[in-house]
Amino acid sequence: MIRSITQQKPEEEVDRLLDGLGRVFIIGCGTCVTLTHTGGETEVKAMKESLTEKGKLVTGDMVLPVACDNLTKEALNEYGEQIDQSDVLLIMTCAFGVQTIASQLKKMVVPALDTLFIGKETAFGEFNEICTQCGTCILGETGGICPVTTCHKGLVNGPCGGTNNGKCEIDDEKDCAWTLIYNRLKELGRLDAMKKFQKPRNHQGEPSPGKWKSVSLRSSDGQKV
Amino acid sequence: MVSAFKKALESGKFVVTSEVAPPKGTNLEKMGQHIELLKDKVDAMNVTDHQSSVMRFPSLGGALMVKEMGGEPILQMTCRDRNRLALEADLLFASSRGINNVLCLTGDSVIFGDHKEAKGVFDLDSSQLLGTIRKLEKGKDLGGNDLDGNVSFCAGAIVTPEANPLEPQLIKFEKKIEAGAEFIQTQAVYDLDNFKEFMDYAKQFPVKILVGIILLTSAPMARFMNKNVAGVNVPLELIDEMDTAPKGRKLDKGIEIAGRMIRRVREERMCDGVHIMAIGKEEVVPDIMDAAGLVG
CATH class of the missing domain: 3.40.50.2300 (Response regulator)
Known part of the structure; x- marks a missing residue:
């Protein structure tokens, strides 16, 4: 939950x-x-x-x-x-x-x-931020681990130079997202996914502030009303 | 227009770069002295961009000063402080002033600097910034719009050959080359046998590699880097060597060690050149070059 x-x-x-x-x-x-x-x-x-x-x-x-x-x-x-x-x-x-x-x-x-943050309990008494609701999900290319959220810099093309023994440069209690992703993709035999160049992110997937309306409340042309 | 630095890279000579750091404020005297001292000795000078997230005179201003003084600047650009509009605009300005060498960096977290509550931007990453440069050269901005006037850059990036784990770092390294990096300046290297192994791998790529050498100034400084700088490993023997140097001669010992390492890299033709980082002691770069047997 x-x-x-x-x-x-x-x-x-x-x-x-x-x-x-x-x-x-x-x-x-x-x-x-x-x-x-x-x-x-x-x-x-x-x-x-x-x-x-x-x-x-x-x-x-x-x-x-x-x-x-x-x-x-x-x-x-x-x-x-x-x-x-x-x-x-x-x-x-x-x-x-x-x-x-x-x-x-x-x-x-x-x-x-x-x-x-909105977090998930990943161990007893421990919560981690794993999704920032960015509106442009790339989990399909990262083995199901979100670098937008889990990497301090939100990098989508691999680790920065600050990665240190699998931990983040800002806090050795925090995992380096790209070490996690690398390990997961390696285990899955899909390192090719990490080698794919990710173009600059769309930061306006849902321009802030987010707003959503159920289909029944939308106008006939499918637009938000 | 091919930059002088790019010509040096392509000439096959052992290329030497060093760096100058813009001041905290508008007093440009010391930076000017460093530029004057180094401009005819090294092939190019990196101008650092709010290094360690400490706000300073801008790298673009510093690079312009190098250019105006007759030196060859390498503009360092991090993705920490500017979004894609600002980065593209600064590249246009750089090009208009004949600043045609760019080192693309992700940038340290703002948490390490002197504006700890600032927003870290990271709209682009280092490989995307390289891609941006290549796109601008084709006459388009990142929005796909036409540009009026041409730009041309010699673009580079960095790699940490002693990162742990290394493999994710190497994947990023390959992506940087794919995105358009023509040269790589490495994070500081102290174990040349490890570096040789890295080069055995790196040689297969169409990119020029300059080994990063940071001047050691004392044993505590070396220990500090080992503890606090990711991917920097000063071996115990070097720390001991610094430790046993007589008081007042530590800097000389550091110069000797740096010179010795550069000499070996060059003699064994390990890579294409060296990037000397003297971190605040830029005035001794000529001494390091002398110790390395490099003719400035």
């Missing part, structure tokens, strides 16, 4: 964002941020204690089951009064949750987390 991977913002940054706002309502989420221990029950409780110690009045807190879900509206209604009493919502979910909540309530929101 893919997950939204987050990390808590530095305490000073949260303090700055909450400066002058005395009454805070805290919202966590029961899904990805619970898994990464960045915005589940435990972290919401710890945040509540920390803010109380700093003299804030926490008007209430809640952990939404799935903050990015459309049902979030109903869940928030249950805490209407406590939310109304607050000056600001401190949201300990990923940015999908923050934006979903912000669209439902007439309140300023402060994210307590930074959303790092």
Whole structure:
């Protein structure tokens, strides 16, 4: 399953964002941020204690089951009064949750987390970014490993000179995408795929911001409406 | 128009290149001194492009200065800071000013430099930049549009002969040649027996190879490179040799080692030339050449 991977913002940054706002309502989420221990029950409780110690009045807190879900509206209604009493919502979910909540309530929101990437759990407690939704998939030529995402520089024609014992020049905890791809293609007897020159990428596969509509919502000529 | 550097590559002589680094700021005095010192001694001078992702006076400006002072520049271009429009435009400008040698590089991550929060561009990679040059020469830009006026370049790239693992690096090397690299300047080499093995493989390709030699200035500097620079392996014997050199004579020892290595490469006809990287000590490049028995 893919997950939204987050990390808590530095305490000073949260303090700055909450400066002058005395009454805070805290919202966590029961899904990805619970898994990464960045915005589940435990972290919401710890945040509540920390803010109380700093003299804030926490008007209430809640952990939404799935903050990015459309049902979030109903869940928030249950805490209407406590939310109304607050000056600001401190949201300990990923940015999908923050934006979903912000669209439902007439309140300023402060994210307590930074959303790092959409990742896949590749080992227990370890998440890796494996797709950046670029809109021009080349996995068919790289043995199913994405260099656009997995290579720090997004190189599509092989490794840079910084590759070091199978690791990336920026971090020896990160694998060199092109060592992985090389090994996979070699195993499959398809190194010819790596030898093929890849022309410059189309960076406008879906010009940002992405938008998609189901076929039934499109106009008769198939265009987005 | 065939560049003087390209003529040197094709002449069959042992080609010597070195590099000059543009300053942090607009004081061009030191770079000017280095250019003056080297312009008649080496076949061409690489002008580095925000080396190690440290923002400096641009390589294009430095290359122009080399040209104006009567030297032969090799414009280093990385793909880190410019998208394809900017790279193509800079190539057009370079051509218009008679800067016709280009070394195409991917570029280090911005994380290593002094603007650590900058966006790394990498719209193109080094092999695609080589392909771009060949396309511009055919009168078209990457968008497929016609260009008014001709360009002609001697284009090159780099390879790391001691990369680990080596095979993916060699696939990229072959793609660079296929994309249009006419010359290759290697990452620093210290083990010439390993380099010979690399050359046994590389000789089959239609490309001129200049072995990269980085001047050692001290034992700690050598150890630092071993630890921090990918694909650079200074053997223990050389580190010991630097270590046992008397204090105040370390640089002389480094010059001696570099000279000795270049002499062997040349005498054994291992490759087509040498690229001397003195990293901040450009003023001793003539001494290295002397130690190597090269007539400047």
